Amino acid sequence: MSMDDVELARYGLRTFKVDPDNMALRSMAISGLHWQGGVARAKCLKDDPLLQGYRFKGNPPKKHVSPHIECSCGIYGSLYLDNLINQYSGYTQQLVCVIAAEGTTIIGSKGFRTECGRIVAFWSQYKTIATVVQHVAPKAEYITNLNNMLSKYGCPMESPPELRPTGPSGGPAAGQPGGPDWWREGEKYAE
Numbered sequence: 001m002s003m004d005d006v007e008l009a010r011y012g013l014r015t016f017k018v019d020p021d022n023m024a025l026r027s028m029a030i031s032g033l034h035w036q037g038g039v040a041r042a043k044c045l046k047d048d049p050l051l052q053g054y055r056f057k058g059n060p061p062k063k064h065v066s067p068h069i070e071c072s073c074g075i076y077g078s079l080y081l082d083n084l085i086n087q088y089s090g091y092t093q094q095l096v097c098v099i100a101a102e103g104t105t106i107i108g109s110k111g112f113r114t115e116c117g118r119i120v121a122f123w124s125q126y127k128t129i130a131t132v133v134q135h136v137a138p139k140a141e142y143i144t145n146l147n148n149m150l151s152k153y154g155c156p157m158e159s160p161p162e163l164r165p166t167g168p169s170g171g172p173a174a175g176q177p178g179g180p181d182w183w184r185e186g187e188k189y190a191e
């Protein structure tokens with residue numbers, strides 16, 4: 001693998017729930033404030049009693065550093081914009097952030113799970129939202145043209161055709177490319 005491959009794989013897309021009252025960004029999946037300063041570190045919640053049976057389908061060791069290949073924990077980044085839109089269309093229309101993956105990173109077919117994430121750039125058409133992101137992540141670059149941001153960080157708009165959700169089920173089945181367990185497909189570690 002060349003250095004270029006590593007660098008391309010290290011940027012991913014996310015959106016957030018924007019909380020202007022508290023000038024905060026909240027994760028779509030997990031409650032609490034984890035992105036203050038524009039950075040977050042993953043912690044496995046598999047043993048959190050409130051989350052038993054939720055999203056954790058593997059059988060990882062009881063205590064482990066996040067992300068773990070047998071678990072589904074970690075900070076998620078999408079490699080393609082359409083994949084993010086499919087998951088969170090309303091939020092993605094308002095805010096798209098580029099995060100840099102740092103530390104242990106597991107790269108799947110549509111995205112990665114990483115140990116640490118840092119917001120490096122963002123796009124939004126809304127001044128209120130931009131103000132919150134700039135407050136939370138003052139070092140992040142505000143890019144007002146979405147296409148420019150995607151090309152600058154090497155995050156394509158469209159995923160490869162075989163990963164796109166098509167058909168009445170709204171997406172490929174589990175075990176198929178791009179299915180619900182996409183984070184296990186072709187996973188590889190990067191440091």
Ligand SMILES: [Zn+2]
Nearest residue numbers: 044046071073
């Ligand atoms: Zn875990």
